[in-house]
Amino acid sequence: MFSKLLMWLFLMRYVASKGNDDDFIYNGFRGTNMSLDGAAEITSDGLLLLTNSIQQKSGHAFYPFPLHFKPSQGKTQSFSTNFVFAIVPKYPEVRSYGAAFVISRSKEFPRGQVGQYMGIFNPKNVGNSSNHIAAIELDTYLNPEFNDIDDNHVGVDINGLDSITSAHAAYFSNMSGGFKNLSLISGEPMHVWVEYNSLQNHLNVTLSPIGLPKPDRPLLSSTVNLSSIMLDDMYVGFSSSTKTVPTSYYILGWSFKMNGQATALDLSRLPKLPRIGPKKKSKLLSFGLPIIVLFFTLMAISAIGVIVRRKIKFAEVLEDWEREYGPHRFSYKDLFMATKGFKDKELLGVGGFGRVYRGVLPASKIKVAVKKISHESRQGMREFISEIVSLGRLRHWNLVRLLGYCRRRRELLLVYDFMPNGSLEKFLFDHPKKMLTWSQRFQIVKGVASGLLYLHEEWEQVILHRDIKASNVLLDSEMNGRLGDFGLARLYDHGTDPQTTHMVGTFGYLAPELTTTGKATTSTDVFSFGAFMLEVACGRRPIDPRLPVDEVILVEWVSECWRRGTILAATDPKLGLDYEVEEMELVLKLGLLCSHPLLAARPSMRQVIQFLDRDSPLPELSSDGLGAAILAVGHYKGFDDLRFSCPSSLEQWSASTSSVLESIPSGGH
Incomplete structure (x- = not known):
């Protein structure tokens, strides 16, 4: 009897220490037992602060105990939750990344990256079904790689950040009967309800300003079966990640319930956000205001001379x-x-x-x-x-x-x-302080190709960059390649011809036809991109007069290596053997194809992307001639009858390239 009593007391103490595992409510977080990670903290006012930093950081705050989402029958249970949040930017005109309500198999994310990955995922695991993560994102930054609809939206994420459904932040007005827009970074508290019906596999997300009744219609309503996502025990909480912009992400209150409606928050008990803006003027300041105005008036008069001199110093041309x-x-x-x-x-x-x-x-x-x-x-x-x-x-x-x-x-x-790692040029040529791996180089090539495709085909107008080279490719903090320097770029409408006939660019990257027509096209950009690819793979400039005569022109030297069947001999010797052979051959051959002297032989940037992603096979180049490759590219471009003269041998190709390059005047532009 005594042993049973001890066992009962032990079980009661265990349950008390663990808490109610399917129903909780926090009207403020002062004194609560939350599991915090990263930049997350509970302020002295009882606010749950996820991140508030000028550095790129992430913050996680989770209910400390796992919840039983799957009973013995193995189907995910219904649940509901509601919480009040606020995103307070220090500079409203500069956006940072948002926050998310997260259901995860773990409350720790050691491999989660900051920035657009919300501190949860990283480039390698984002989208993997093994993540077992469901999230409601409150996103304030437009990330094209995740197909975001805009920089102010709510989305439902499953195992990644490419939302299965999303909508611009808004709430349904019960009074007017329509949706009204909301700004997630307004600094004002907002109320969110998330409800999942396991019988109908139905998920609703509702949003409204704090203080209003719950809207009759949800912002998002989606059919999704969470049974494949949820494990028996899962953790619930919040995550956020900042850019290098001071932004505060607050949770004011939170309620959750399994198999039922979560308890409504007592809004009167929620902690207040920190004051935004200047303090109210004191009575002393009000009485002393005339004196202060007089003082500053005299100061302004005495400073007129200084102001005039400064205006002259900072004079601008403004028409x-x-x-x-x-x-x-x-x-x-x-x-x-x-x-x-x-x-x-x-x-x-x-x-x-x-x-x-x-x-x-x-x-x-x-x-x-x-x-x-x-x-x-x-x-x-x-x-x-x-x-x-x-x-x-x-x-x-x-x-x-x-x-x-x-x-x-x-x-x-x-x-x-500003790109903190500067230009790609300093990592490739001469004696770089830091060596780029082949994996980094290949990702940079693909990234620049993606950016160039956007300029040529995916923006509202066609944009010709006209100066693609390693020195104009900049690297961000994560060594991603970004094409920059649009000082020579030109725009024209889709379906029309560019009007510019003024030849500009950099010697070694200019397409041969520019010397006769002076007319830049998307194909002349492709030629420059081909030279750029060879730069990255070979670790040397397109024209280097310091080298032996037969190696001065990079494209001729690579083509000679290809003709001899030793194209990998052109690989940057600083890499040694530390590269993927198939990827290296692909980049070298595609560089030759893109920098082909015949305009019609060059692929479009969309084709280049397909080749780099292995979605389309690269036309096979043979030592007997380029005709098959050119005709294959012409087929990819949709030409039914491709008519042009092509070199019968690689020697003619090199000779035509040399003659074109020799006809370009020296001087670099």
Whole structure:
């Protein structure tokens, strides 16, 4: 009898220590037992703060005990939850990544990456069915790689971040009978309800501002069977991840219930968000305001001379027609302060078209790269600025974002996103301090190809970059390749011909037809991309006069190696044997095909992507001639009758390439 009593007491203590495993409610989190990880913390006011950092960090906060989502029959149980959250950015105009309600087999994510991976996934496991993760994302950043609909949406994620269903953040108004938009980064608290019916495999997500009754209609309603996702025991909680922008992610209250309706939160008991904005003026300040105004008036009068001198120093060229470009125009003063007066110690590099400086914008603290280009006043400046502003609307993961411009006297300044690892060039040539692995190089090639496809086919207009080379490919903090420097880019509408006939670019990357027509096309960009691929694979520049005569021109040397059947001999010797043979051969052969002297023989960028992804076989090049390869590419392009002359041998191909290159005047552009 005594032993049974001890056993009963032990079980009661175990249950008490574990808590109710299918029903809980937190009206604030002060004194609660939450499982916190990363940047997550509970503030002294009782707020659950997931992240609040100027560095890229992630934060996780989970209910500490697993919940039984699957009873003995093996089918996921119904559940419901509701919580109040708020996303408070320090700089509302600069977006960071969002947050997510997560159901996971684990409450720890040691391999989760920050940024767009929400601190949960990484590039290798995102989308894997073995993850056993379901999430409701509150996303405030547009990630094209995950097919996001916009930068302010709610989505249902299963084992990855490519949502099975998503919608722009909004709530159904019971009064007006329609949906009203919400801004997830407004800094205001919002209420979320998530309900899953296991009998109907039905998942509803409802959103509304705090204080309003639960809307009659959900924002998202999806049919999804979670039985294959859920294990017997799963953890529930929240995760978020920031960019290098101070943003606070708060959870104010949370309720959860298995097989029933989660208890409603007591909104009056929820903790208050930290005050936003300046404090109210004191009475003393109100009475002393006239004196303060008088003081500052006198100070302003005494400072007129200083202001006049500063205006002269920061004088800009601003014509009436430029006022319509408002947000895309930076003040020279801001750029001067950002770069510390364009000091040499902030210099990132010097190119044929200008000098590039590192900078930090004084208001937003965003890191930027500022390129100074000398220009003369000319009739086409208005059209050029219009195109610069249009390019500023480009959004792709593998493109360096062009933020805007500034004009001052005889200078044009272009402002880009800052890439911390600089250009790809310094990792390839001469004696780099850090060596790129083949895997990194191959991903950079694929990334630049994806960005170039976006410019050629996927944006609202066709964009010709006209200066693709290793020095214009920049690397972000994760060594992803991003195509930058749009100073020479030109736009035209789909289905029309580009009008430019002014030949620009860099010696060694110019397509042969440019020397006769001067007309840039998407195929001339493909030629430059071919030279770029050979740069990456071979670790040397397209033209290097320091080498023996038969190796000066990179494309001729690689083609000679290919003719001898030893194409891998062209591989960058710094790699040794540490590369995938099939991938290396693919890049070398595709580089030759893209840089073919005949325009019709070159593939489109969509074909290049298909070749790199192994979705289409690369036309087989033979030592007897390129006719089969050219005809195969012509077939891929959709030509029924491809008529052009092609070299009968590789020697003719090399000879035609040499003659074209010799006809280009020296000077680099």
